[in-house]
Amino acid sequence: MEAGHPPSRTRRPRVSDPPDVPLTDLAALDYLVGGATVGVGVLDTDLRFRYVNRALERINGIPAAEHLGRTVTDLLPELAAPMDALRGVLDDGRPRDVTHSGRTPASDDPGLRFWQSTYHRLERDGEVHGLVALVLETSASLSQLQELEHVRRHLSLLDTAATRIGTTLDMNTTCHELADHVVPALADVASVEVFVPEAGKSVRPAPEGVIRLRRAGMAAVPELREAVRQFGQPGEYVDYPKGGIVTRCLETNRPEVQNLISDEQLIRSSPHPERVAAYRALGFHSLCIVPLAARGRSLGALALVRADDSPHFTDEDVVIAKELAARAVVDLDHASHYTVEHGIALELQRALLSEPREPHPHLEVATRYLAAGQGAVVGGDWFDVVPLSASRHLKVMGDVMGHGVEAAVAMSHYRSMVRLLAADDVPPHRILERLDLMVERAGIDRAATCLLAVVDRNHGLCQVASAGHLPPVFIDPGSHGRIAEIPVGPPLGTGLGGYETAAVSCGPGTVLFMYTDGLVERRGEDIEASVGRLADLRLPPSGSLDDLLDGVLERFGHDAEDDIAVLASRTRVTETG
Known part of the structure; x- marks a missing residue:
């Protein structure tokens, strides 16, 4: 055994014996990093595996022996392997740090996994023998960061509500501000519909068996903004049938959620059942209705709609929507009282x-x-x-x-x-x-x-x-x-x-x-x-x-x-x- 190399009791490396890299070098590497928590792999100049440690074996979900003599793309076809970066390291010797994603047999999770990898060239006496890869899985870290970002966005949504909602005592303006504030953060389409006594204006009575609301504010993401105009404009009255999601929300004063809503549910809840085909064409799939009530009096409801590839509503989304409604309803209550007073004062002034x-x-x-x-x-x-x-x-x-x-x-x-x-x-x-x-x-x-x-x-x-x-x-x-x-x-x-x-x-x-x-x-x-x-x-x-x-x-x-x-x-x- 040559001086400076591990003694004979070292575990036999799981490698083949490439003609240009002495076996004793790989054995020393296994002695040093075989038990490391970071994945380590050695590839030759053809980018075929010559060595993997136990951590990389676990990351990839493939036994070490099956790695040897095979390339990354042969071994892991669902991995977005940074092959250009690997070849670049071989060509110029500059290390590369790369983030990549994909799927490996190590996980049954259908979602993507993420890795941070660093590549260094292996040389001896000016001759290139291959490269070494250090691989660290960051999927959990990215998931945590995404969750933190999700929470941060929700907190920001609540924090800015105080300055963006209720800037005037005008009922319509307040409702528009609420609808605009929740799109696109919570919904692709939002509508604020209210009971509003309108001083000096006569409103035709609602048909029996329906609840009539006035659409006071509406907002949509840019790609849906023109399309949703076919369903009515702010200022129009909307009649909702009994037993639907909106009327249940108003009767119980609790949020109602329907994810992946069926055609039958849409027909039962829609003020115009014949519009179901149009809802489907726009990709509507999930509804969340949040009550707006103050001092024991129902003011109306906030309706949130998600479409296309937007996720369905979670419990956390409902909590945020309820909190936003609770903050906005104070301004809506003030605006409602103002509307009545303003109408009386205006009629009085016009008469005088x-x-x-x-x-x-x-x-x-x-x-x-x-x-x-x-x-x-x-x-x-x-x-x-x-x-x-x-x-x-x-x-x-x-x-x-x-x-x-x-x-x-x-x-x-x-x-x-x-x-x-x-x-x-x-x-x-x-x-x-x-x-x-x-x-x-x-x-x-x-x-x-x-x-x-x-x-x-x-x-x-x-x-x-x-x-x-x-x-x-x-x-x-x-x-x-x-x-x-x-x-x-x-x-x-x-x-x-x-x-x-x-x-x-x-x-x-x-x-x-x-x-x-x-x-x-x-x-x-x-x-x-x-x-x-x-x-x-x-x-x-x-x-x-x-x-x-x-x-x-x-x-x-x-x-x-x-x-x-x-x-x-x-x-x-x-x-x-």
């Missing part, structure tokens, strides 16, 4: 802001009201025109602080009191003084700004008084607007008084333009600069007051952050004056 009748045939009046946005809360803006005598009339523009039903009710009180006080035909500042006292005595806890203007067409004058309101604009025929410089007293409801009346020339044909602060007030801009832009106003070529207001709202109303009320009036020019 009915177009004021023209108090005299010599007077032209045009008005507009513009809400700040689709989801905006109704405010307390109002306008009015009150006849005083054959040649005089009172114009009113006001804005109650706050929004919602209470603001609209307070606005109705203010408007009624102004009409009552106007009957005494006193100067505008006297009306404001008395109104301020009446508000305090009536216990109205919402302050308001108000601008009063009494126009006397016989004398060509306008008496103006302001309670914290922005100044009016006068537009003379053929000229730009002039912003009236008038004293401004405190808002109504403060009890401070101190109002004054200013006289402004206002001859026949001069337009009096009044507005609320929503028209000009912009964040980060000085209010005087905003009001100053109104000096550019002039009558349009048509001379129409309606065209004037339409142009004003088009110019100033697009980025308004508050409701806008505007009123334009003028005394007609007649031959008799």
Whole structure:
């Protein structure tokens, strides 16, 4: 035995004796790595096995003796062997680290297995004899990483829900946000369907034996987005039959899951059984319905659909969907209450802001009201025109602080009191003084700004008084607007008084333009600069007051952050004056 080699008691290596590699070298290798946990294999220059240790034998699931003299592809046809990397190591001698996958007889699991392998060239005296492969299975590690990534995605989905759902108090917006949030993380298609009382709207009664929901939000992955439009759009009502998955979910207030759903189940659960063929054509195979309920009241349901090669719903998916629904339902509950209040306030405001009748045939009046946005809360803006005598009339523009039903009710009180006080035909500042006292005595806890203007067409004058309101604009025929410089007293409801009346020339044909602060007030801009832009106003070529207001709202109303009320009036020019 040569010096430096293992003694004769070493176990006989399981190798053939290649003519160019001494048997004693492989025996030494087996002595060193035969019991190692990492797989070790030696291949000759034809990439045929000359040695495998016990770990590689277990990894491949093939006895060591059956490896010898065979290539990797001969031995393991279902393994994506990195043959180019092996040949590259033989050619240039640079080690390679490669991750590869496949299947071996060592496992009955139909799924792929993964390995991390490192290859080194074997040389002696400048002559290449083959290469050595070190193989470590990473399937379990990858599975754990995938599971951790799955959990991370779910946690991220929950964490971001707070900032992406419930950004407004609009019911439809909240439902769209919920549907968008769960696609594609939890579903290929999602629909949020709710019971929503719609103030001021009549809804035909549902047929007997069905539950009617309104589809308020819907989302789908890009490849299904156009196709699912055939099943209806947000805003439509959907009737679900008794005994289906949706009605069971609503009745029990528990999630319902149907994986690999059958045609019979689809027919029983679908609002339109004839659509089953279309569902199948799109690859729908699994449903998860999660109830949306708050304070013992059912709001509706979140429907999740998976299609094509997406996996079926797991228990973990249901837990995540329930948690998301629980977080979103708080916002949906607030939005639901808001929808009712908003509808009542809007109807009340519409009734109170009915177009004021023209108090005299010599007077032209045009008005507009513009809400700040689709989801905006109704405010307390109002306008009015009150006849005083054959040649005089009172114009009113006001804005109650706050929004919602209470603001609209307070606005109705203010408007009624102004009409009552106007009957005494006193100067505008006297009306404001008395109104301020009446508000305090009536216990109205919402302050308001108000601008009063009494126009006397016989004398060509306008008496103006302001309670914290922005100044009016006068537009003379053929000229730009002039912003009236008038004293401004405190808002109504403060009890401070101190109002004054200013006289402004206002001859026949001069337009009096009044507005609320929503028209000009912009964040980060000085209010005087905003009001100053109104000096550019002039009558349009048509001379129409309606065209004037339409142009004003088009110019100033697009980025308004508050409701806008505007009123334009003028005394007609007649031959008799």
